[in-house]
Structures are given as structure tokens and as C-alpha cells.
Amino acid sequence: MTTQTRTSELEAVNTILSTIGESPLNTLSGSLPVDGTIAKNVLSEVSREVQSQGWHFNTHYKVTLSRDTDNKIPLATNIVRVELDPRQYSKTSYDIVQRNNFLYNLAKNEDTFDALFIDEGQDFHPSWWESTKHLLRDNGQACFVYDFTQDLYRKKALWPGEKFTGTGFVGRPSKLDISYRLPNQYLPKIRKFLDSFKAEIDTSNFEINLPEINPQANLLEECNTTWLQVGEDVNEQHCVESITQYAALDVEDFAYGSILFLAETKESGLEVCKSLNERKINVTHTFGPGKADSKQKFLFSLVNDPVKATTIHSGKGLESSLLIVQIQTGAKIAHVYTALTRLRMGANNQCSIIVICSDPKYAEYGTSW
Numbered sequence: 001m002t003t004q005t006r007t008s009e010l011e012a013v014n015t016i017l018s019t020i021g022e023s024p025l026n027t028l029s030g031s032l033p034v035d036g037t038i039a040k041n042v043l044s045e046v047s048r049e050v051q052s053q054g055w056h057f058n059t060h061y062k063v064t065l066s067r068d069t070d071n072k073i074p075l076a077t078n079i080v081r082v083e084l085d086p087r088q089y090s091k092t093s094y095d096i097v098q099r100n101n102f103l104y105n106l107a108k109n110e111d112t113f114d115a116l117f118i119d120e121g122q123d124f125h126p127s128w129w130e131s132t133k134h135l136l137r138d139n140g141q142a143c144f145v146y147d148f149t150q151d152l153y154r155k156k157a158l159w160p161g162e163k164f165t166g167t168g169f170v171g172r173p174s175k176l177d178i179s180y181r182l183p184n185q186y187l188p189k190i191r192k193f194l195d196s197f198k199a200e201i202d203t204s205n206f207e208i209n210l211p212e213i214n215p216q217a218n219l220l221e222e223c224n225t226t227w228l229q230v231g232e233d234v235n236e237q238h239c240v241e242s243i244t245q246y247a248a249l250d251v252e253d254f255a256y257g258s259i260l261f262l263a264e265t266k267e268s269g270l271e272v273c274k275s276l277n278e279r280k281i282n283v284t285h286t287f288g289p290g291k292a293d294s295k296q297k298f299l300f301s302l303v304n305d306p307v308k309a310t311t312i313h314s315g316k317g318l319e320s321s322l323l324i325v326q327i328q329t330g331a332k333i334a335h336v337y338t339a340l341t342r343l344r345m346g347a348n349n350q351c352s353i354i355v356i357c358s359d360p361k362y363a364e365y366g367t368s369w
Contacts, residue, residue: 013039052080065103073103120317121146181319183345185223186353189369190340196365197333221349227369232329232358236268239326240275242354243307246322260320261309262339263287264328269309272326276307285309312339321346327357336362 007015014024016039025036032040051058065073075082075098082103084096095106118124121144129144179187194201230238239261246259261283263269270287277283287309310318312325312335325339343353357366 009040009043012043016042048080054081075101075103077101116140116142118142118144181344182341183221183223183343183351185221186225186343186351189225190337192368193337193340193365200333221345222351223343223345224350224352225369226354227366228354228356229363229366230356230358235326235328235356235358236271236275238356239263239272239324240279242324242356243272243276244279244281246324246352246354259307259322259324260315260318260342261307261324261326262312262315262342263309263326264312264331264335266311268326268328269311273309281307283307283309286311286314315339315342318342319344321351323351323353325353325355327355327359327362329359331359331362 010025010028013028013036017024017035020035022035022039025032028036028040065075068074079098079101082096082098097104097106118129124144124146182190228238228242243259243261261269261272263272266287269285273283273285273287285308308320316338319342321344323343325342327336327339340353340355343351345351355366355369357363
């Protein structure tokens with residue numbers, strides 16, 4: 001009879017690595033390979049999410065918390081949720097959440113911060129900043145990172161200009177001139193795209209920042225690019241064929257055993273996924289109805305399905321070294337640019353992208369590939 005023991009953190013990480021065909025680790029100490037680090041982070045994230053639901057084994061009742069010398073209430077780093085007894089404390093006076101290992105009272109907006117970092121600032125509404133900046137200390141600092149070329153939600157016009165007049169940000173913004181993610185061989189194609197359509201990009205409130213090559217990048221990287229200009233009636237068919245071609249690859253040649261498919265619309269993406277399922281190719285996608293299906297994106301790094309699929313809108317922020325992009329007639333420049341910049345170099349200095357385009361507007365640019 002085999003005695004069952006608790007799974008160790010190392011065993012759990014190795015289980016995750018086995019799902020993508022990676023070799024197990026002997027230790028979680030010291031410097032880990034890229035996939036090992038990702039697996040360990042995913043395990044911590046899932047553990048935190050599961051434990052924050054509150055179970056009998058990890059819940060303590062009637063705990064007394066004390067204030068520190070700054071009159072704040074610190075929390076231990078392993079605390080994931082705090083609740084007050086609703087019979088003793090009214091939500092109108094005490095709406096307690098956890099922020100930076102301290103209790104924060106939303107009902108009274110108590111507590112302030114030394115610094116704020118806002119990423120994807122092009123999606124940020126100015127009124128959100130007006131509400132957020134009050135969380136800063138008097139001498140606090142804020143970092144606002146944006147790329148209005150990816151303005152999918154059309155918020156650029158809401159900002160009063162590059163100097164962000166009236167927002168509290170002073171002077172001209174600093175630029176990140178070098179791209180540290182996009183492959184060096186691929187950057188000229190992105191620069192050409194921006195140059196080809198700059199006349200149609202509204203630069204009234206900002207200027208286009210053309211990414212420069214990273215001089216420290218590996219010169220032996222391999223980047224395969226393909227642009228297929230097809231008819232609208234066969235666009236989905238070519239997407240299926242391209243994904244099927246990718247799915248047959250020996251994924252050990254790449255950093256991750258997965259393909260990211262970015263569809264123009266949910267409807268078109270769902271049709272492509274149905275055709276892939278008929279070919280016995282499993283897909284984790286976000287094309288179902290409601291918010292519940294959109295949570296499938298959280299599983300992209302956990303499942304071993306060869307294909308992950310979502311819309312270009314939803315794919316903003318994602319990256320992949322095996323990328324397939326669908327562009328249909330009427331696609332906006334911001335959508336196309338956002339999709340094309342989801343490519344990243346794999347851990348073994350290989351990456352690949354196929355674009356299936358049926359919009360004649362981008363046909364001439366596609367010939368440069």
C-alpha cells in the first residue's frame with residue numbers, strides 16, 4: 001500500500017513543467033531557467049487565488065491586529081484576505097481591503113502611497129487618474145507608461161496633449177527608444193508599418209515612437225515571418241490551415257509548446273476553433289458568451305492545449321513566440337499594430353508569425369514581408 005504524502009512546491013512545479021514537455025528541476029533555489037521561473041510564478045498565483053477563497057484549514061477567526069508607529073495596521077505577507085465581523089462593523093464606515101500588506105479602509109479612503117505605476121496608460125481615462133492620484137503622498141511619485149499607437153479603446157482624444165496639462169505630470173515624457181521584446185529581425189517590419197500608415201494615425205496629442213534595435217540582443221536569433229493576402233471568403237480557412245501547420249511542429253524547437261491565435265472578432269474566432277476541433281486539435285479560447293469564458297485567458301499558461309485563441313482586443317498584453325494573426329476587411333490600424341507587436345523571441349532565440357489578411361488596405365505593406 002502506497003502512503004500518500006503532501007505535494008511539495010518542487011513537485012508541483014515539476015508537474016507544471018511536465019505538461020509542456022520540459023525537464024524537471026532538482027531545486028527551486030538559485031537561478032532558474034525561464035520556464036522554471038514561469039511555472040513557479042504560476043503556482044504561486046494559483047495558490048494565492050485558491051487560498052483567498054477562505055477554507056477551514058487556512059482561516060483564523062477573532063484575530064487582533066495592532067497599529068504600527070505610522071498608525072497603520074500591517075499584515076503578515078502570507079495573509080491573502082481580511083474580513084471584519086459585519087455584526088460589529090458597518091460597511092458604510094469600514095470597507096476593509098488589503099493593500100501593500102496594510103489594511104486600507106475604502107469607506108474613508110485612508111492610507112496613502114509613495115509611488116504609483118500605471119501601465120497601458122493609453123487605456124486609462126483621465127477621470128480615473130483624477131481618482132487615483134489622491135492615493136499618493138504629498139511628495140509621492142507616479143509613473144505613467146503609454147503607447148497611443150495601441151489606442152484600441154479610443155481614449156487618446158480624452159487627454160489634453162503630450163504634456164498632460166492639468167494632470168500633475170510635468171514636462172515632456174521620457175521615451176523608451178529601444179525595444180527589448182520584439183525580435184531585432186522583426187523590428188524593421190514594425191517600423192515600416194508605422195511609416196506606411198503614419199498619414200492615417202492621429203498624432204495631434206502624441207508623436208509616433210519608432211522602436212530601435214536592441215544592440216544587446218542575440219545576433220543568432222531566428223525569426224520566421226509570413227504574410228498571406230487572401231480573399232475574405234477564405235480567410236477563416238487559411239487561419240485553420242496555418243494553425244494546423246503549426247500544431248504539427250515539434251514544439252521542443254520553441255520556448256513554449258503553444259500557439260497564440262488572435263482573431264479579428266469573436267464570431268470569426270469561434271468558427272476557426274470549431275474547425276480545429278473537427279481536426280482533433282484542442283483549443284483554449286475566449287470566444288464563448290459572457291465574462292466566464294473570458295476567464296479562460298487565465299488558463300493560457302496552465303493548460304497543455306497546443307492552441308490558445310482570443311481576439312486582438314483581448315490579446316493586448318499577451319505575447320507569444322508562435323503567433324497567428326487574422327486581419328479582416330475594415331481592420332483598424334491600431335488593431336493591426338497591436339496584433340503584430342504581440343510577437344516575442346522564444347527562449348531558444350526562435351519565433352514565428354503568420355498573418356492572414358483579407359483587407360486590401362494592407363496588401364501592399366504585406367508584400368514587404
